[in-house]
Amino acid sequence: MPEVPPDEEPALRVEGLDVTYGRALSALRSVTLTVPHGTVVALLGANGAGKTTLLRAVSGTLRLHRGTITAGRIRYGATDLDGRDPVAAVRAGVVQVPEGRRVFAGLTVDENLRTGGLGLGRRRPDQVAEARDRVFTLFPRLAERTRQTAGLLSGGEQQMLAIGRALMAAPRLLLLDEPSLGLAPQMVHRIAEVIREINAQGTAVLLVEQNAGMALSLADTAHVLEVGEVRLSGPADELARTDAVKRLYLGETTGTAESTVSRSEGQGAA
Amino acid sequence: MTTFLDNVFNGLALGAVYALVALGFVIIFKASGVMNFAHGSLLLLGGYLTAVLHDDLGFAAALAVAVLVTAAVAGAVDRFLLQAGGPDPHTAHVQTIVTIGVDILILTDLSRRIGGDLLSLGDPWGDSVSGLGPVTVADSRIAAIVVSTLVIAGVFALFRYTSWGLSLRASAEDVEAASLMGVRLVRVRTLAWCLAGALAALAAVFLAAFPAPGLERTTGQIALKAFPAAILGGMASPPGALAGSLLIGMTEALVAGYQSDLHVLGEGFGDVAPYAVMVLVLLVRPTGLFGGKAAVRV
Numbered sequence: 427m428p429e430v431p432p433d434e435e436p437a438l439r440v441e442g443l444d445v446t447y448g449r450a451l452s453a454l455r456s457v458t459l460t461v462p463h464g465t466v467v468a469l470l471g472a473n474g475a476g477k478t479t480l481l482r483a484v485s486g487t488l489r490l491h492r493g494t495i496t497a498g499r500i501r502y503g504a505t506d507l508d509g510r511d512p513v514a515a516v517r518a519g520v521v522q523v524p525e526g527r528r529v530f531a532g533l534t535v536d537e538n539l540r541t542g543g544l545g546l547g548r549r550r551p552d553q554v555a556e557a558r559d560r561v562f563t564l565f566p567r568l569a570e571r572t573r574q575t576a577g578l579l580s581g582g583e584q585q586m587l588a589i590g591r592a593l594m595a596a597p598r599l600l601l602l603d604e605p606s607l608g609l610a611p612q613m614v615h616r617i618a619e620v621i622r623e624i625n626a627q628g629t630a631v632l633l634v635e636q637n638a639g640m641a642l643s644l645a646d647t648a649h650v651l652e653v654g655e656v657r658l659s660g661p662a663d664e665l666a667r668t669d670a671v672k673r674l675y676l677g678e679t680t681g682t683a684e685s686t687v688s689r690s691e692g693q694g695a696a
Numbered sequence: 697m698t699t700f701l702d703n704v705f706n707g708l709a710l711g712a713v714y715a716l717v718a719l720g721f722v723i724i725f726k727a728s729g730v731m732n733f734a735h736g737s738l739l740l741l742g743g744y745l746t747a748v749l750h751d752d753l754g755f756a757a758a759l760a761v762a763v764l765v766t767a768a769v770a771g772a773v774d775r776f777l778l779q780a781g782g783p784d785p786h787t788a789h790v791q792t793i794v795t796i797g798v799d800i801l802i803l804t805d806l807s808r809r810i811g812g813d814l815l816s817l818g819d820p821w822g823d824s825v826s827g828l829g830p831v832t833v834a835d836s837r838i839a840a841i842v843v844s845t846l847v848i849a850g851v852f853a854l855f856r857y858t859s860w861g862l863s864l865r866a867s868a869e870d871v872e873a874a875s876l877m878g879v880r881l882v883r884v885r886t887l888a889w890c891l892a893g894a895l896a897a898l899a900a901v902f903l904a905a906f907p908a909p910g911l912e913r914t915t916g917q918i919a920l921k922a923f924p925a926a927i928l929g930g931m932a933s934p935p936g937a938l939a940g941s942l943l944i945g946m947t948e949a950l951v952a953g954y955q956s957d958l959h960v961l962g963e964g965f966g967d968v969a970p971y972a973v974m975v976l977v978l979l980v981r982p983t984g985l986f987g988g989k990a991a992v993r994v
Contacts, residue, residue, distance in 0.1 A: 545878015
């Protein structure tokens with residue numbers, strides 16, 4: 427097992443990834459993308475485009491959905507992640523906040539945060555305390571509610587808890603699946619600030635969103651998935667100016683296509 | 697009055713032993729979504745091992761070996777039979793049916809070995825009795841209450857304070873979210889089976905001890921009485937399993953104690969009573985006493 431030394435700056439590299447569900451349904455076809463160290467990368471696309479599938483492949487939870495990687499590879503730094511179990515991803519520093527928050531409703535806020543460290547095995551108490559302090563600095567509201575049952579939190583608070591839970595594993599790459607889903611506009615704004623803050627502290631972010639406006643405002647680079655293939659890739663601000671993205675994801679009707687964005691059909695690689 | 701206290705005490709002792717079994721059911725269900733129909737034969741295995749080993753090893757060592765071996769067998773059933781294809785949350789119902797097959801296998805072999813015998817487990821209490829206020833009770837029943845209480849408190853502490861307990865509760869709520877946090881689903885689950893097996897082996901001692909005549913090949917069927925206890929507690933709730941067990945134990949003891957007054961219900965109503973109570977409770981509370989949404993695993 428090659429472990430990456432901490433001073434290296436690992437990147438997530440997905441190369442030519444094919445994913446199939448139940449041996450028949452092709453969900454991703456030769457998807458290639460990179461999340462460099464310390465950046466925010468947005469992944470846009472409609473329902474069923476394969477965004478969540480990509481995150482499942484990275485985190486190693488495809489198996490729970492009867493999905494398999496049929497081609498390609500996923501590496502984080504020097505660690506191979508394709509075909510590995512979720513523990514491998516967490517240990518490598520890649521932690522996912524799943525769509526729909528998925529906090530453990532019957533557990534307290536404090537216990538939810540404790541689950542975030544389960545993948546790392548035994549840790550020194552001061553490391554755990556440090557991670558917890560970081561979470562409570564980002565989300566002071568959670569600090570006030572440690573004994574409360576997570577199921578009784580508001581939607582926004584649950585999203586904060588879900589992010590906080592993932593941060594307890596001290597990730598170097600955070601995978602966020604639709605963090606703005608079902609939240610009030612003000613809370614969406616707050617979550618965006620938090621993502622910026624987490625990134626400023628040195629954690630890379632792969633942000634899956636249907637809220638393209640928010641995602642593109644945060645991201646350095648962005649990719650657009652359509653029916654399992656990468657259709658567009660490029661710097662986020664340039665993608666935001668392209669016709670296709672404006673029309674399909676930002677709800678605008680006019681604009682001129684003028685950019686260095688690479689378009690790729692069929693092969694998917696940009 | 698003395699009869700009443702006698703019956704209540706017996707009910708308490710029975711309930712404490714059922715609780716060991718019912719807690720095992722619940723732990724397994726929580727961890728894997730499987731109803732373990734092999735629980736009775738695991739219990740019988742634990743009792744049988746204690747019975748055949750105690751002459752050579754002494755009671756304590758024999759029980760220790762029996763508990764460890766039963767835990768290992770339960771863990772192996774889960775790891776190598778039920779989870780052979782990986783931790784797939786969609787096949788709990790299939791695995792439940794597999795446990796019926798496992799039950800038949802273990803039970804058939806143990807029945808062959810035990811035959812019509814009544815095996816003594818060599819427990820230190822024998823048939824001694826003590827005066828407890830106005831009632832005279834069997835020492836083995838006092839031991840049953842004390843040991844069960846301690847062990848159950850220990851299990852609850854495991855749930856609450858250890859990583860394993862946290863992993864178990866988290867994965868019972870949401871398998872995928874738990875696995876995203878790096879919970880080792882296979883290991884957490886198998887350990888749950890081991891713990892349930894150990895509890896069953898321990899329960900066997902008290903089920904075979906005085907005033908029961910000893911271990912018979914049918915002793916494992918006692919587990920079937922803990923089954924309604926687990927169900928009426930809510931199936932996924934450990935406190936519910938405790939309450940359910942006490943209710944079932946108490947019902948059985950009272951019905952048996954006042955059998956002459958309940959003659960209209962016929963002989964042996966005590967055996968049926970647990971199920972009658974279960975049906976009555978479920979009529980009023982379909983998800984069990986402590987069961988809520990948590991009883992449903994998706």
